[in-house]
Amino acid sequence: MQVFFSIGVDALAYGMVLFIISIGLSVTMGLMRVVNLAHGAFAMIGGYIASYAARDLGLGYGFAIILAVIGTIVIAIPLERFLYRRIYGAPELTQVLMTIGITFCVIGLANYVFGPTLKTIPLPADLQGPVNLGFRTIAAHKLFAIGCGVAVALGLWFLIERTSFGVKLRASVDNTAMAASLGVRTRIVYAASFALAVGLAAFGGVIGAELLPVEPYYALRYMVTFLVVVSVGGAGSIPGALIACLLLGAIDTTGRYLVPEYGEFFFYLAVIAIVWVFPRGLLGRAK
Amino acid sequence: MKKLILAAAAAVLLGGAAYADVIKIGVVGPFSGPFAIQGKNFKAGIDAYIATHGNKIGNDTIEVLYRDVPQADPAQSKALAQELVVKEGVQYLAGFYFTPDAMAVTPLLQQANVPLVVMNAATSAIVTKSPYVVRTSFTTWQTSAPMAKIARERGIEKAITVVSDYGPGVDAENAFKTTFEKEGGKVVESIRMPLSTNDFSPVMQRVRNSGAQAVFAFLPSGPTTLGFVKAYNENGLKEAGVQFLAPGDLTQESDLPALGDAALGILTTFHYAIAHDSPENRAFVEAARKAIGNPAELSFPSVGAYDGMHVIYKMIEATGGKQDAKKAVDAVKGLAWESPRGPVSIDPETRHITQNIYLREVAKGSDGAYYNKEIKTFEKQPDPGLAAAK
Numbered sequence: 248m249q250v251f252f253s254i255g256v257d258a259l260a261y262g263m264v265l266f267i268i269s270i271g272l273s274v275t276m277g278l279m280r281v282v283n284l285a286h287g288a289f290a291m292i293g294g295y296i297a298s299y300a301a302r303d304l305g306l307g308y309g310f311a312i313i314l315a316v317i318g319t320i321v322i323a324i325p326l327e328r329f330l331y332r333r334i335y336g337a338p339e340l341t342q343v344l345m346t347i348g349i350t351f352c353v354i355g356l357a358n359y360v361f362g363p364t365l366k367t368i369p370l371p372a373d374l375q376g377p378v379n380l381g382f383r384t385i386a387a388h389k390l391f392a393i394g395c396g397v398a399v400a401l402g403l404w405f406l407i408e409r410t411s412f413g414v415k416l417r418a419s420v421d422n423t424a425m426a427a428s429l430g431v432r433t434r435i436v437y438a439a440s441f442a443l444a445v446g447l448a449a450f451g452g453v454i455g456a457e458l459l460p461v462e463p464y465y466a467l468r469y470m471v472t473f474l475v476v477v478s479v480g481g482a483g484s485i486p487g488a489l490i491a492c493l494l495l496g497a498i499d500t501t502g503r504y505l506v507p508e509y510g511e512f513f514f515y516l517a518v519i520a521i522v523w524v525f526p527r528g529l530l531g532r533a534k
Numbered sequence: 535m536k537k538l539i540l541a542a543a544a545a546v547l548l549g550g551a552a553y554a555d556v557i558k559i560g561v562v563g564p565f566s567g568p569f570a571i572q573g574k575n576f577k578a579g580i581d582a583y584i585a586t587h588g589n590k591i592g593n594d595t596i597e598v599l600y601r602d603v604p605q606a607d608p609a610q611s612k613a614l615a616q617e618l619v620v621k622e623g624v625q626y627l628a629g630f631y632f633t634p635d636a637m638a639v640t641p642l643l644q645q646a647n648v649p650l651v652v653m654n655a656a657t658s659a660i661v662t663k664s665p666y667v668v669r670t671s672f673t674t675w676q677t678s679a680p681m682a683k684i685a686r687e688r689g690i691e692k693a694i695t696v697v698s699d700y701g702p703g704v705d706a707e708n709a710f711k712t713t714f715e716k717e718g719g720k721v722v723e724s725i726r727m728p729l730s731t732n733d734f735s736p737v738m739q740r741v742r743n744s745g746a747q748a749v750f751a752f753l754p755s756g757p758t759t760l761g762f763v764k765a766y767n768e769n770g771l772k773e774a775g776v777q778f779l780a781p782g783d784l785t786q787e788s789d790l791p792a793l794g795d796a797a798l799g800i801l802t803t804f805h806y807a808i809a810h811d812s813p814e815n816r817a818f819v820e821a822a823r824k825a826i827g828n829p830a831e832l833s834f835p836s837v838g839a840y841d842g843m844h845v846i847y848k849m850i851e852a853t854g855g856k857q858d859a860k861k862a863v864d865a866v867k868g869l870a871w872e873s874p875r876g877p878v879s880i881d882p883e884t885r886h887i888t889q890n891i892y893l894r895e896v897a898k899g900s901d902g903a904y905y906n907k908e909i910k911t912f913e914k915q916p917d918p919g920l921a922a923a924k
Contacts, residue, residue, distance in 0.1 A: 250743075257735045362828060363571040365760055365792035377770045383739065386768035457764060458732050460757040460792070464568040468757070469732075503727070504736035510699060510728030 249382050254497075254504050256380065260389035262496025263396030264458050268451030268469075269476040270399060270488050271444040277483015277531075278407075278420050279440055281331065282339050284346040286448055286473060287466040288353035293319045293449025294461035295357060298366040308371045312453050319449035320442045327441045335437065336423075350466045358463040366461045368453060392454050396489075399447065403485050406443075416440055479521050481531025490529055494521075557591070557855055559598045559846060560618030561629035562611055562639075563653075567604025568756070571788055572631050572835050576653055578826035579839025583847075585821050591847060594855040599624060608638035615639040619646045625857050626651065626846050631835065633657040633701060640664040647859045651845055653838040657701060658919030661885050666859045668866060668885045670845055671838035672805045674705040675919030677781040678752070680891045680912045681803040682713035685748055685779055692722050693779075694746035696737060698753045699726040705919065706752035706781060712922060714750075722746050731758065734765035741771060748777040755786045763796050777801065782906065785896050788833040790904040797896040797904065805889050806837045806875040807906035818874035841873050841887070845880070877914075884920055891915045 272286040297315035300306045306314065326349070334342045374391050377384035407413040418426040419433040427433050452461070459469055480491030495514065502513040521529065561580065565573035580598055589596045599622055601614040611630070618624045619642065627643075628651040630636035636655040640663035643650055652660060652669040656677075661667045685693055695710055697703035703726065711721045723744045727737060741749050749771070753759050766778055782804020785797055808819055822836050823829040845866050852865030863885065870879035876890040893910035 253739050254736065257733065257739070260735070261733045358570070362831065363568075363574075364788050364831060365757060367760070367792045367794065377768050377773075384768070384770040385735075386764075389735075389768075458761060460760045462568075462757055465757075468568075500733065500736050503731065503733070504740060507725050507727050507731075507737065507740075508699070511730060 250504075253383050254501050256383070256385055257504075258497040258500040259493065260385070260393055260496075261458070261500055262492040262494075263393045264451070264455040265472065265476055265496060266396045266489055266492035267392070267399055268448065268455050268459075269473045269480075269492065270403065270485065271447030271451065272473050273477045273480060273482055273484065273488045274403075274440060274444040274447070276477055277481070278416060279335065279437060279444075280420070281334060282342045282346065283331075283444070284343055284470060285349040285353065285466070286444075287468075287470045288350045289319055289323060289445045289448040290452030290455075291357065291461060291463075291465040292322060292353065293452035294368065294456050294465065295361055295366060296449070297453040297456070298368045298461055301369050302367070308369070308374070311368065312450065315453050316446045316449045320446050323442065323445040324438075327438055331441060332434075332437075350470075354463050354466050357466075361463070363463060368456045368461070370457070386457070388457050392457075395450075395454050396492075399450070400485060400489050403447075407485065412436075412439070475518055477528070479518055479528055481525070481528025484528070484530040487528055487530030491521075555594050555855075556597050557594050557626075557850055558618075558622055558624040559596065559626045559628055560601065560615065560622060560624035561598055561653075562601045562603055562614055562618075562627065562635065563629040563631050564604050565600060565602040569605065569631060571831055571833070572654070573602070574826060574831060575833050575835040576629055576631070576839040578822045578832065579653070579836035579841075580843050581825035582818060582821035582836070583840050583843035585825065586817065587843075587847065591850045592855065594850065596847075596850070603632075603635055606632035606634050608634045611635035612638040612642070615642060619648055624648065626849065626862075628842050628846060629653050629839070630655045633660060636660050636667075637663060640667060643667070643859065647857055649846075649849060649859045649862050651842045653842040654835045657705060658886075658917055658922075662920070665885075666863050668845055668863060668880060670841040670880075670887050671835070672889070673886065673917045673919050674702050674752070674781065675709040675922065676889075676915055676917045677783075677804050677891060678706045678709035678750075679713040679918050680893070680915065681750065681779050681781065681801075682710050682719070683717060683912075684801065684803065684893055684910070685714060685750070685777075686717040686719050688777070690719060690748045690777065692720050692744075692746045693748045693750055694723045694725070694741055694744045695721055695750045696725045696727065696741065697751065698729050698731075698758070700729055700754075702754070703752050706750075708922070709919065710750045710779075713918075727753075729754070729758075732761060734762045735769060738765045738769035738771055741776065742769065742774065746776065748779050750779045751784065752781060753784060755783050755789055759784050759789060760792055763793055763800070767796050772799070782807070782834070782894065785894075785906055786833045787906070788831050790896065790906075791830060793896075794904065795898075798898065800896045802894050802896075802906065803891050803912075804834070804894060804906070805891055806834050807892060807894055807908055808832060809905040810875060810892075810908060812872075812874070812876065814872050815874040837874055841875075841878065844871060844873075845869065876911075879914075881916055884917060886917045886920075888914055888916050 293315040297311040301311040374388040480487035563573040643666040782802040849862035867882035894906040897907040
């Protein structure tokens, strides 16, 4: 029983970190129909900004997070205006080629500016160290990550399903021409959702930095994991991404706990099985 | 056909090299990509050696050519080595961060009449693949086995090994386990983790449940190490008094600022610490820091490269600049010198470096910087890995 709870807590924490980082990609891929392979690069930029703010400028953790999200969005705006706008609706191969190109440029720049060494984001005292749950101890920042994941999930669900912005976004995605003729300024809606996705990436990059440390190859290293989450959950579905993260987190953690010698076998076996049964992902929408 | 061309080129070089006044050394290593920092350290070590010893031996000028293999890629490594030998006419091959890259080149050496000086790749068997291989770095066996003796000396009866599931990890596991059990200890469990593990919390729970008094770990240096050490602290293993033991790859100096306080008290065994206290090392560190630019990036591969250059310089002196791999390698068999890491020699049998292995503890200096503090020396350690393989 204790083992069961132990695995459960770890799986929840890992799944939530995955969720925060991947959900932005689910928004770009599912709602905006852009295969954005540079998603990890934006998460990394967020991590670097937070690390710089907290370590070199000595700002607080909260400030570092806000600065990382805003800073990453500011960097992303010209990219959206001059590069991404050209590939909305373009064939997937074009999108993949351009965004992977951006990723390599970001890796090169990060290597040049910050060097190849690991960068950490110092945590405030409250989030450091272990918390005793009775049956085991867990890192305080993991509890914080779980909380952040829940908040992001609820906030996004509310934004997309319950606000007028959400209505406009869904309308623009489903039929751009019709939405535009009804007076929705689709360009602004697209730019805003792109900024949202990038901001979420940056937020995830900072919150997840304890598990996925920031270094120049971050942008590529975890890309497969993010893509898996989106394809298993169903692109564009927030509950889908959440379920996928929790499920994959549980499978991965259980596998590592009980039979680590099998490596990622069970993780990818589960991915194959899910995608086989649900080709559009667990809660994916038909095109 | 390829072989014929190679042989012909080698023959031409054989005749020509005697009168050449530029002696070329081809260095293969990861100079871009995720392991670029290690390649940078190769270059820093080589530059430091040339800066302190000059680029001339007699009338001959030394020229170093670099070739980039960003990740372990034996085919690419072999192709580049071939290009260096055939097109550039290098007389010496050196570098090699990854074992498979070095292994792929060994079949070329005899035919090309070129010695290979391995500056990092740490699997014991490389030196057995060709009589023209000399290694100036270390092997995972060499640096891991003394840790098992330390564990026993400190009264540890039960230990658990946790390694990344790849060649060097398995090497480290075997080295620790064999030595630890020979000394009368018991390895209660051996965990092999997939290389791509990001969340080490489940592993730490298993370590905790195993009831071991110490955990011996090996992971490739870099991002995973950081997550592993943090998970060790956060899951309360440090508080529970489970001693963290590892070879020094885990606490390489370029990772220490990121590891920070989490690494304090970790015991490692390794052949070189930048903090090693000797006049030779102080001179080396000064020159190497200048060469690498950012002092925080200096790490252990630099010393392997520095000593590799020393060996190559001795080979060039012995052959008078003529291309003669056999004579060159014979000349350095048994060669002994004072390296920045301490007294070293090339074992005439294995052509691997015999060196001191130090027990170190991660400590915080008075200036707030973290360093590996040497607290015990195992003198003149050969490579136990080859003997174990027999």
